[in-house]
Each structure stands twice: as structure tokens, then as C-alpha cells.
Amino acid sequence: MGAPLVIAIDGPAASGKGTLAKRLAAHFGLPHLDTGLLYRAVALALIDAGTDLGDEAAAARAAAALSAEGLNDPRLRERAMGEAASRVSSVPQVRAALLSWQQRFAGGPEGAVLDGRDIGTVVCPDARVKLFITATPEERARRRHRELAGRGEAAAPEAILADIRARDARDSSRTAAPLKAAADAVVLDTTDLDADAAFAEALALVIRLGSL
């Protein structure tokens, strides 16, 4: 078996990083972790317990108690959960509790594909391949709107754009592991690429950067 292939994929909301991560993982036969689900699950645990999302100690306890089964709840994909996850994810104790989980996942013998906000900067700083996926806020809002509508969750497109802008601002400005491209990440702007074209570009980058 060759050296493990760890692929770190970061980027803002609805940039397409999860779609790419899933397809790359399938292509290379690697396990995939959508790390946003961990933060969404912490937020959902607080909501289900009727606890204020601003209660940092409760958020840290929920992060420490997280179980893999909790990540299958379909409510995690709801629109409000992205915003709630963004709030709890700025708590350093929450991030610390989830870090070892993510690093254990990435440390398997074949490697792994992880997508999130701080994979290339904090979780897997030694990843062989780091991609930072972007698209304009308007295009990301269009994608998220289509996705939510497809699942029967209707919302005004302008409200989704406002969500995306607010989340970008919060995720980029927080002190703990802010959203940003690692210095050695390659940026892929998918604004004018459909999902297949984005995958073709990402695959070519992984092959080149990973010397595969």
C-alpha cells in the first residue's frame, strides 16, 4: 500500500465542496467525512435540549458527547442548522472537542477526504492535497436555494443570499480556526463550472498535486 492520501477540501457555504469531496472519495476509494455535520450535530443537540445556542459550556459538553449515529439525522441538513452550526463553531472548546475525532478519521491507513472550513489549516495541515473551493455568493445562494427547494424547504432566494453572506462573515472573522485558504491550498472557483466540470478540474488538481 502506498503512502496515505489525505485530501483537504475547504470553502464557504454551498461552494460545492461536499459534492466534490464525495466524488473524489468515491473515485479514489477513500473514506469521506463532511465535518460540517459535526458542528450541525452539536447545534442540534442544544436545540433538542432546549438550551440557548450561546451557552458555550453546554456546547462544549455536547461536542464531547457526540456520537457517530447522531450524524444521520436528516434535520442536520435544514437551512436553520447551518446558521446554528456557525454559532456554536466559534466556541474554541467545541472545536477542540471535535479536533481529535476528525484527526482520527483522517489518520486511517489509506487516507481520507475531509471537507469543511479549517481542514487544510488546522485539522490536516500536512494533507498531501489541499483545495479551497469558492464561488460568488450569488451563485452559492442559487445552488443552496435549488437544493433546499428540492427537499421541500422553500425560502426566498434573497433570504438565502443574506444567510450566506452572514455566515461567510461570521466564519471568516472568528478567532478560532477562521475560514480561510491554507497558504499551500489551490483555489478552485466553480462559479462558471457545473458539477461535472468542477469535478474534472478538481480531479486533475488532485492528480497533479498528489503526484498520482
Ligand SMILES: Nc1ncnc2c1ncn2[C@@H]1O[C@H](COP(=O)(O)OP(=O)(O)O)[C@@H](O)[C@H]1O
Ligand atoms: N459546480 C456546481 N454547479 C452547480 N451546482 C452545484 C455545483 N456543485 C455543487 N452543486 C449543488 O449545490 C448544492 C450545494 O453543494 P454542496 O456540495 O452541498 O456545497 P457545500 O458542501 O460547499 O455546502 C448542492 O445541491 C449541489 O448538488
Ligand SMILES: Nc1ccn([C@@H]2O[C@H](COP(=O)(O)OP(=O)(O)O)[C@@H](O)[C@H]2O)c(=O)n1
Ligand atoms: N470544519 C468546519 C466545518 C464546518 N464549520 C462550521 O459549521 C457550519 C456549517 O458547515 P457546513 O459545511 O455543514 O455548511 P455548508 O457549507 O454545507 O452550508 C459552517 O458555517 C461553519 O461555521 C466549521 O466551523 N468548521
